[in-house]
Amino acid sequence: MRSTRRLIAVLAALAVLTAACSSGSTDDGEAEPTETSAVDAGETSEEGGGDQGDAAGDSNQESPVGSRPQVMIGSVNSLTGPVPFPEASAAAAAVFDRYNANPEGLITIEYIIEDDAADPALASQAARKLVSEDNVVMMAGAASLVDCVVNGPYYAENGLYAVQGTGVDESCFVSRNIAPINTGPYAGLTASLYFTSEVLGHDAICYFQFDTGLPPDPLEAAIARWSDITGKSLVTFDLYTPGDDFTPFVTKAMDEGCTAVFEGGLDFTAIAFDEATQGQGATFDIVHFTSAYSTAVAEAIGSPDNNTYANSEFEPFTDLDSPALADWIELMNSADVPLTSFAEGGYLAALATIQILESAGLSEGDDLAAQRSKVEAAVLGMEPFEHPMLGSPYVFGDAPAHSPNQASKFVQIVDGAWQTVTDDFIVLTDLE
Amino acid sequence: MISAALSGLSSGGAYALVGVAVVLMYRLAGVMNIAVSVFGAFGAFSMVSAFDGGLGLWPSVVLGVCVGAATSGLMGLVMAWLFSDSDAITRSVATIAMAITFLSVAFRIFGDTPRSFPALFGDSALTVSGVVVKATNVFAIGLAVLLAGLLVLVLGRTRLGVRMVAMSNRPVSAELLGIPTRRYTVAVWLVGGAVATMAPILAAPTRQADFTSLSLLVVAGLAAALLGAFQSFGLTVVGGLGIGVLEAVAVRWDLVSSYRSTLPFLLILGVLMWSQRGEVWDESR
Structure with missing residues (x-):
């Protein structure tokens, strides 16, 4: 029994030591040498x-x-x-x-x-x-x-x-x-909603946002800014947490009659949301934040049945011919x-x-x-x-x-690659 | 509301599988295994790593299940060696240390970046009340029901099952009677790990699949197991499906939508309090 207790103590110490060593940076905040x-x-x-x-x-x-x-x-x-x-x-x-x-x-x-x-x-x-x-x-x-x-x-x-x-x-x-x-996410959100409603022409928009734990007030302010510019409002605005299954959100958007969904997450959530959307046979357009705008996302989603767009905060990087x-x-x-x-x-x-x-x-x-x-x-x-x-x-x-950059362009997934769909930047300060 | 409920089956199937693994280990190995989903996530990430590396889908799944089972079996061996004389609480606490250790190891191996999991059955699906129920979800539910039924049969109607029940109730007596308790314990952990690995593999394609999120499937699994009183595989499966449905329905209810991830905890709390409703709260408590 005594040797068992010692062994338990050793195991527990090993667990704590491994946990301490597993963090991405040392205690003084220095970056560990990584492969990045x-x-x-x-x-x-x-x-x-x-x-x-x-x-x-x-x-x-x-x-x-x-x-x-x-x-x-x-x-x-x-x-x-x-x-x-x-x-x-x-x-x-x-x-x-x-x-x-x-x-x-x-x-x-x-x-x-x-x-x-x-x-x-x-x-x-x-x-x-x-x-x-x-x-x-x-x-x-x-x-x-x-x-x-x-x-x-x-x-x-x-x-x-x-x-x-x-x-x-x-x-x-x-x-x-x-x-x-x-x-940024807030001007980017306003620009994305503007693109969805005024460029794509949707009046019924659902918005599902990744819950980072930060207060949603700035997001609501960005939505209000879009409403002030366009006179329109969202059908629904919901938060989802890491690990949430997207299927209930997709069916909600379908039941609410949304013709477009803005999914406010990252690259992996964009892929998973597309999987859930395809699985349900939903036909709404999908617009994502700029974090979904990556070659990996386009390759993973491939040729979606839904029109899938993303915000680009700068000149779209996939427009390789752009001087x-x-x-x-x-x-x-x-x-x-x-x-x-x-x-x-x-x-x-x-x-x-x-x-x-x-x-x-x-x-x-x-x-x-x-x-x-x-x-x-x-x-x-x-x-x-x-x-x-x-x-x-x-x-x-x-x-x-300071929020000097008020401009966005938009891209769409076509055959596993992003294509630019807006020739000019949408500049919010020009619209207000 | 029906479409909302049906959309919860995709999660419910995964919760049911984890719940079955938890009950299996509790009934036969005498441990409430907090780390079961960590082993499952370990196997799932091994699967997706192999798939991304060029291995075929189903060979990757087999590999992932083997890794999850082997990881769990290894810990079962440790448990049988070090904690065979310990009570259920001590063993369960030991699984917390296992969970922390393996989470740290997994972060080293796989990183903490979410991965994109392939759907096992592609877009195959059937439509019920206007809601598309994917073949993956049907498979998850079917697997959970099949496993639950199989376990009930094995434990109740076979000599092996009787021995294993005896081992879990009276480990010392069972060992004295010649039942290979250590071997059976490892086997239980192997099967539990394999079952727990299927849960994240089936659930991951339609969610942000990082290691931590997949490891936390155990919370809903524990809630499901609690609904089955850690004894009934059937009620555990029903409980897991019910939790998935409840979470999906909560998405439609604005008042609780933001708090739906706490539903399993509230369920656990509620069931525990209900189970204690007949107790006398005297000075000993």
């Missing part, structure tokens, strides 16, 4: 030229282009967790890599990517590490479920600004110190970053950040305080960043809240 291109890209950004470098966070790197002022840029991302977003920071890292290798660059950027695993505690630790230990002067290219809500006030306290690669929750769009490069995408495609392919909307966001956020940093007038002798002061001035007074991949100019500026 985000970390690989983060590693390479410190040396430039796409070479494999040391682990993220190591600042002992040679500048390959002589003495240029070195600038530390940070990024807190949900690389692991229930809703992972690894591509945004990976794309930003690729942009910074290339910039560092360019002899005409004015600065050398050391880009540090941290993983918060969608855990608020880890996000907080990661931000504090970046600000206090790594001495970053701004944040760029991040995509996280919790970074904005957890760290927004902290960035504000420390006079730091964040050009988010992908803003997810409401906090990203109501913070003085954070300005996402993407349209607006040429540089982005080449860079992402060379850095092994998947071609997704998140990668577009990271890429554009990094370019905008470079514009800001180059206009800051940084010099080699600047200490941390001087660097941060100059960067703050550059952020608040920046010229609008324009790019053919963007439907609205991106500008940070000095405002209590």
